[in-house]
């Protein structure tokens with residue numbers, strides 16, 4: 574059975590206290606009202622991880638980093654390693670988010686190393702892929718996604734591959750209010766699963782593939798209803814505990 578996952582990417586939002594308050598609010602709602610078969614993840618800024626992890630019910634809510642370093646330790650000012658995230662209580666890490674790719678020069682080559690680091694330190698990578706608007710308009714979206722998947726994931730062992738979660742996030746839909754239609758999402762999710770099946774066989778049936786990009790309470794149900802959409806990576810709507818709960822319960 575594929576796991577249903579809803580992950581909230583807080584990006585660079587909330588002060589420390591605001592973050593703890595939000596985590597407590599989400600926790601209270603999730604513990605009381607969320608569908609039990611959905612894995613709930615929150616990805617606060619690095620500074621909040623340890624305290625958010627203490628503030629939530631660890632059987633119900635998992636904590637994620639939003640990035641990790643390509644190195645384990647050493648003279649890399651400003652970087653946070655996978656082991657540090659794990660030691661602060663994280664279980665997941667978002668890797669390859671389009672904002673990291675476009676603003677911080679993250680290439681597929683770097684992301685391949687980051688995925689390996691995450692797996693080495695027992696973090697589940699939520700590996701993001703997606704095309705920008707010009708690529709979609711030029712009908713290059715399949716090609717771009719194929720490269721993002723092949724270059725980063727295809728050298729993994731089957732055992733490691735089974736631990737990876739994928740998020741399809743069309744860049745033109747992130748923070749823009751424009752969502753991919755359920756048909757567009759399903760088309761790409763199915764394509765990703767076909768690519769993965771060709772490489773990893775039946776293991777790909779169990780891979781959770783999340784949709785991200787202006788997912789909100791009003792559209793989550795029709796997105797999650799698709800055969801290959803196993804949940805969501807939520808940005809803006811994850812900063813409201815009520816909206817986040819509504820998305821979790823859209824399954």
Ligand code: PGA
Pocket residue numbers: 582742746747748749750785786787788806807808809810
């Ligand atoms: P959004 O962001 O939901 O605000 O569009 C999604 C994401 O960037 O993960």
